Amino acid sequence: MSEKNRRLPRSFFTRSDVLEVSRGLLGKYLVTDFGQGRTAGRIVEAEAYRAPDDKACHAYGNRFTDRTRVMFARGGHAYIYLCYGIHHLFNVVSGVEGMAHAVLIRALEPAENTPLMLQRRRMQRVAPRLTAGPGVLSQALGITRKYTGIDMLDSQSPIWIEERNAPVAEEEIAASPRIGVGYAEECAEWEWRFFVKGNAWVSGG
DNA sequence: CGAATGATCGGCT
DNA sequence: GCCGATCATTCGA
Numbered sequence: 001m002s003e004k005n006r007r008l009p010r011s012f013f014t015r016s017d018v019l020e021v022s023r024g025l026l027g028k029y030l031v032t033d034f035g036q037g038r039t040a041g042r043i044v045e046a047e048a049y050r051a052p053d054d055k056a057c058h059a060y061g062n063r064f065t066d067r068t069r070v071m072f073a074r075g076g077h078a079y080i081y082l083c084y085g086i087h088h089l090f091n092v093v094s095g096v097e098g099m100a101h102a103v104l105i106r107a108l109e110p111a112e113n114t115p116l117m118l119q120r121r122r123m124q125r126v127a128p129r130l131t132a133g134p135g136v137l138s139q140a141l142g143i144t145r146k147y148t149g150i151d152m153l154d155s156q157s158p159i160w161i162e163e164r165n166a167p168v169a170e171e172e173i174a175a176s177p178r179i180g181v182g183y184a185e186e187c188a189e190w191e192w193r194f195f196v197k198g199n200a201w202v203s204g205g
Numbered sequence: 206c207g208a209a210t211g212a213t214c215g216g217c218t
Numbered sequence: 219g220c221c222g223a224t225c226a227t228t229c230g231a
Contacts (some may be wrong), residue, residue, distance in 0.1 A: 002215050047212070056212070058227095067227065085224035087213050104212055145226090186210055 001036040005029075005057040007162045010153050013075025013094050018101035021075070021094040022048040024196050025103055027168035030090075032141045034158050035115045039141050041108025041131050042166060044201045047178045049091070051100035059100035070149045078159055080138070083094060087135030088144045092152075094163065103169035106193070107132045108140075108180070109201040111164075117141070133203040146197070155167035172197055177204040 008028065015021055023046075031040040051059035051071065058081070059068040065169070070079045071093055079091040079102050091102040108131040110117060118139040121130055131137040141161060152160045175191040182188050195202045 049212075059213085063228095067230075081212090082224095083228055084211060085215050085226070089212060091212085106212085129215085133213070178212070183211085 004165050005162050006141060007153070007160050010074075010076050013092065013153075014096050014156065015075070016095055016099065018048045018050050018094050018103065018194065019102075019194075021092075021191070022046045022103045023170075023173055025105070026090065026173060026194060026196055027166055029162050029164050030105060030108060030137075030141065030159075031112075032143060032159050034142055036142075037113055039116050040112035041117075041137065042111050042164075043107075044109050044199045045105075045193070047104040047106060047194070048192040049102045053187075054184070054190075055187040056178060056181040057102070059099070060198055062100060071102050072098055073149075073151075075101075075125050076138075076151060078091040078147060078152055080143060081146050083135065088138040088142075089134045090114045090138050090159075092142050104133045104134055104163055105137065105202045107195070107201050108137045108146035109199065110140075128201060132201050136185065140151075168196055179203075 025043050028043050029040050034154050049057040052062040057070045074097040075094040077093040079093050083089045090106050093102050095101040101154050121140050131140045150157050172198045176193045178193045
């Protein structure tokens with residue numbers, strides 16, 4: 001790995017403020033390599049989820065089940081689950097062990113190996129629907145829920161996050177309520193969705 | 206064990 | 219803009 005492309009350290013993920021981790025992930029690169037070619041995208045949209053007080057979080061009230069178990073692991077693990085029976089949604093676990101915080105990655109700007117992404121998406125040409133949206137970006141990068149629970153700081157991990165020196169300035173970041181969490185009562189209003197203003201790859205919502 | 210419910214997407218009108 | 223797909227997970231009986 002070159003000096004410019006370096007994996008984020010554990011300390012990036014174990015910070016206690018999941019909102020800071022969410023904003024900090026904008027401009028970082030999500031990379032996968034399952035042995036059939038590396039694919040990568042620059043993160044341009046992310047949402048924070050935080051137990052125990054956030055009703056939109058799967059671990060609300062610190063609910064501990066087989067599915068939510070990995071959210072309680074220390075920052076840097078991957079939490080991936082199936083949504084609407086079809087879509088695999090990728091989250092970055094944050095906080096120290098015992099804190100069930102996670103960041104849903106909602107959109108990527110394609111950065112590496114778009115031919116393989118197009119093939120996985122069964123698309124002919126590059127367009128926003130290639131990676132704009134949490135379900136489609138997982139498909140483009142080959143991420144499925146069988147990888148939930150992996151530690152992305154493990155050197156053997158096929159999924160990881162790196163810095164490539166393409167930072168996002170604070171003033172480029174906008175916030176809004178999270179998408180699709182209308183059921184979460186007062187938590188639905190919290191502006192915990194962060195995205196790069198004006199970026200063409202941000203999902204419509 | 207049965208029933209309800211999604212942190213969505215894409216096709217059709 | 220609306221609507222159906224499709225299934226793991228969760229909770230209550």
